[in-house]
Amino acid sequence: xxxxxxxxxxxxxxxxxxxxxxxxxxxxxxxxxxxxxxxxxxxxxxxxxxxxxxxxxxxxxxxxxxxxxxxxxxxxxxxxxxxxxxxxxxxxxxxxxxxxxxxxxxxxxxxxxxxxxxxxxxxxxxxxxxxxxxxxxxxxxxxxxxxxxxxxxxxxxxxxx
Amino acid sequence: xxxxxxxxxxxxxxxxxxxxxxxxxxxxxxxxxxxxxxxxxxxxxxxxxxxxxxxxxxxxxxxxxxxxxxxxxxxxxxxxxxxxxxxxxxxxxxxxxxxxxxxxxxxxxxxxxxxxxxxxxxxxxxxxxxxxxxxxxxxxxxxxxxxxxxxxxxxxxxxxxxxxxxxxxxxxxxxxxxxxxxx
Numbered sequence: 001x002x003x004x005x006x007x008x009x010x011x012x013x014x015x016x017x018x019x020x021x022x023x024x025x026x027x028x029x030x031x032x033x034x035x036x037x038x039x040x041x042x043x044x045x046x047x048x049x050x051x052x053x054x055x056x057x058x059x060x061x062x063x064x065x066x067x068x069x070x071x072x073x074x075x076x077x078x079x080x081x082x083x084x085x086x087x088x089x090x091x092x093x094x095x096x097x098x099x100x101x102x103x104x105x106x107x108x109x110x111x112x113x114x115x116x117x118x119x120x121x122x123x124x125x126x127x128x129x130x131x132x133x134x135x136x137x138x139x140x141x142x143x144x145x146x147x148x149x150x151x152x153x154x155x156x157x158x159x160x161x
Numbered sequence: 162x163x164x165x166x167x168x169x170x171x172x173x174x175x176x177x178x179x180x181x182x183x184x185x186x187x188x189x190x191x192x193x194x195x196x197x198x199x200x201x202x203x204x205x206x207x208x209x210x211x212x213x214x215x216x217x218x219x220x221x222x223x224x225x226x227x228x229x230x231x232x233x234x235x236x237x238x239x240x241x242x243x244x245x246x247x248x249x250x251x252x253x254x255x256x257x258x259x260x261x262x263x264x265x266x267x268x269x270x271x272x273x274x275x276x277x278x279x280x281x282x283x284x285x286x287x288x289x290x291x292x293x294x295x296x297x298x299x300x301x302x303x304x305x306x307x308x309x310x311x312x313x314x315x316x317x318x319x320x321x322x323x324x325x326x327x328x329x330x331x332x333x334x335x336x337x338x339x340x341x342x343x344x
Binding site: 043046047050053054057058060062063064065 | 177180181184185188191192195219221254255256257259260
């Protein structure tokens, strides 16, 4: 099986700030979030982008648009952006070592949601991607590039639980 | 798909900017509803509307009129303020209203511009300004005699001086005609 290169990039047009950013993990057939986002109708894309903008500026959950799963006992880093039955699942992380201010939401997987409870299969899939070495490498590559030649701060090296 | 050249998409056109403003406003209402435990059905009942209509407004706030905004906010015990502002270097994205609400709350919820300007002074400056020992200055012909804080020119146009904490203190720079007349 050939190695696909997993990459991370921010949502185009929404650069985030020093505290919050949202981007997509791409480059593997399981990583469907960006593909489905691009395929949304314009008003749906606008809705999700607005949710991302608001989260970037406030860091607040809004039950109808986006929220985490902190109340659970597992997969507490999971995060979701919602639009009608569209669900974009990802995880929250601090990608730069020593920088606890910056929280990045890494969107990985799309699913259609028709039931009240989140399908644990999606949670497990996101959690697997959160812990994979390719994910850490993709985030490292992105944030090293963002920091430029000065290389301020080291990028977090992922460790499996 | 080409990358967006514009840094913040709502700035592409006014319709999108207005959509963001309306959405951000609705997010404030939702947070209020969540914190007060009010459902959309309950809100609909308060407003004499159908739950479907409330859901419609929340899901697609783009065409909301000012009157509708006031009605929805009022039903939740909130008020509305429409704010125009200048972005100093035009690199910031659209401002979420919670930024202004937070700033207003941190300033002690001033009810008017005078209270807001007073709140912007540091505690030390205020204490000095209003102290009974206020300094009497010898003034030049341009400024009448009066009681002013040492080092300040009096009322009028203010300049901001950055504080260590990132806030600003208003330092009066000159006396306005109005204040000279009332001194």
